[in-house]
Each structure stands twice: as structure tokens, then as C-alpha cells.
Amino acid sequence: MDSLSSGLVAEVLERLHREAEAADAPLTQALPDGAGDYYEVIGQFIKAENADLRGVYSALAGNFLNVSPQFGRFLYMCARACKARRIVEFGSSMGISAIYLAAALRDMGGGQLIGTDLEPGKVERARANVTAAGLADLVEFRVGDARETLKSGIGGDIDMLMLDGAFTLYLPILQLLEPQLKPGALIIGENAFQQASGYIDHVRDPRNGYLSHPLPFDPSRGNEFTVRTGRS
Ligand SMILES: C[S@@+](CC[C@H](N)C(=O)[O-])C[C@H]1O[C@@H](n2cnc3c(N)ncnc32)[C@H](O)[C@@H]1O
Numbered sequence: 626m627d628s629l630s631s632g633l634v635a636e637v638l639e640r641l642h643r644e645a646e647a648a649d650a651p652l653t654q655a656l657p658d659g660a661g662d663y664y665e666v667i668g669q670f671i672k673a674e675n676a677d678l679r680g681v682y683s684a685l686a687g688n689f690l691n692v693s694p695q696f697g698r699f700l701y702m703c704a705r706a707c708k709a710r711r712i713v714e715f716g717s718s719m720g721i722s723a724i725y726l727a728a729a730l731r732d733m734g735g736g737q738l739i740g741t742d743l744e745p746g747k748v749e750r751a752r753a754n755v756t757a758a759g760l761a762d763l764v765e766f767r768v769g770d771a772r773e774t775l776k777s778g779i780g781g782d783i784d785m786l787m788l789d790g791a792f793t794l795y796l797p798i799l800q801l802l803e804p805q806l807k808p809g810a811l812i813i814g815e816n817a818f819q820q821a822s823g824y825i826d827h828v829r830d831p832r833n834g835y836l837s838h839p840l841p842f843d844p845s846r847g848n849e850f851t852v853r854t855g856r857s
Pocket of ligand 1: 692
């Protein structure tokens with residue numbers, strides 16, 4: 626049995642998805658007709674030259690912006706498939722994706738998830754949420770800009786990397802962690818739009834030591850599945 630299908634983790638996730646839907650509904654409803662989903666709108670801000678990322682995200686401090694249950698299950702399955710022991714997440718928000726990932730670690734006997742978010746209030750809620758799910762011993766959340774918080778103290782090789790923060794930073798964050806990515810490590814880029822800082826070009830070029838392909842979930846959201854093959 627897996628801890629997504631029944632028990633405490635399943636109950637907490639169900640509650641959090643309900644809370645997230647209620648909290649983020651005004652954001653979706655406030656969009657002008659034809660604006661697409663809110664990621665597209667947020668994307669416009671993030672892509673703007675010299676974007677004030679802290680300003681963009683502090684305006685969204687009450688929003689979950691979380692993965693869907695389907696995507697969360699996929700994350701869990703990825704972690705199980707690569708037998709992850711150490712996972713890093715850029716952009717943890719209120720901890721929903723972190724719960725899927727930490728649940729996989731728990732079901733495989735343990736491990737460590739390092740998550741990070743700019744917003745101190747979100748990290749506080751993420752900590753409370755992983756505690757409610759009984760997973761606190763597996764998760765370390767760091768507050769601040771991932772370019773700083775992930776610079777050191779990862780503690781060893783990384784089996785899986787979840788990129789779900791400002792997508793203009795995916796390439797710099799990947800390059801920061803690259804020396805610690807195990808051959809075979811999985812990298813999931815949520816909203817890894819082509820325009821995002823050269824990330825897609827980097828991971829789709831096998832000479833850089835990756836094989837990469839878009840995911841069929843919500844294709845308009847630019848979700849990218851990447852495997853670290855190692856530098857040739
Ligand atoms: C899409 S949300 C993450 C959702 C989360 N992964 C989930 O599924 O529950 C993106 C998060 O990235 C955070 N973020 C954006 N830029 C960041 C940065 N430079 N460093 C750390 N966190 C950042 C934002 O505060 C926001 O909470």
C-alpha cells in the first residue's frame with residue numbers, strides 16, 4: 626500500500642487541495658476573459674525584464690499555486706521509480722508538492738527533502754502542513770531566495786530535483802546544483818516555458834548531459850521531464 630491512497634497523508638492532501646482551490650479561486654476568477662490560466666498571467670510578470678520577483682511573489686503570499694493531485698501523484702511515482710533518498714525542491718509554497726515527495730521517501734524507508742521558498746509565511750505554513758501529514762522528520766524547509774538557500778548544505782548527491790519557483794531561475798538553479806546531480810537523477814520543471822532563461826535549450830541538448838522531453842500533463846503549462854545522463 627502507498628501513503629497517498631489512504632491514511633493521514635491522504636487526508637491532509639485532500640484538505641489542502643480543498644483549501645488551495647478556495648484560496649486561489651479569486652485569482653483565477655479575477656483574470657480577464659481569454660487570459661488563459663493564472664500561470665500564464667504570472668508568467669508575463671516573471672518574464673518582464675528586471676522583474677521584481679520578490680514583489681510578484683509577495684503579492685501572491687496567500688496563494689498556494691500548487692501542483693494538481695494528478696501531478697502530485699506523478700511526483701510521488703517519480704521519486705519511487707528513481708528510489709530517491711535526497712530530493713531538492715525549488716518553490717515549496719504551502720508544502721503540497723513537498724508532501725507528495727516526502728510521502729514517497731517515507732514509503733521507501735526514509736530520506737531527505739530540502740525545500741525552499743521566498744515567503745516566510747508560506748514556509749511556516751508548509752512546515753505546519755508536513756507536520757500534520759506526519760512527515761516533518763523528512764523535510765527541511767529553507768526561507769529565502771533559492772539562489773542563496775541552495776548554495777550549500779545539500780549534504781550529498783541529489784536523486785531528484787523539482788523546479789517550481791520563478792521559471793526564469795530554472796537554469797541558474799539547475800547549474801548551481803548540477804555538480805550534485807546523480808547520473809540518472811530526475812528533474813521535473815513545472816512551467817518550464819521555452820522563454821525561461823534558456824533552461825529548455827540547456828536540458829534538451831544531450832551534450833550538456835541531459836535527455837529531456839515535455840510532459841503530457843497540461844501541455845500548455847510547459848512541464849518538462851529531464852533525466853541527468855552525465856556529461857559526455
Ligand atoms: C508555483 S509555487 C510552488 C507550488 C508548490 N511547489 C506546490 O505545488 O505546492 C512557486 C513558489 O516559488 C516561490 N519562489 C519564487 N521565486 C523564488 C526564489 N527565487 N527562491 C525561492 N522561492 C521562490 C514563490 O514564493 C512561490 O511560493
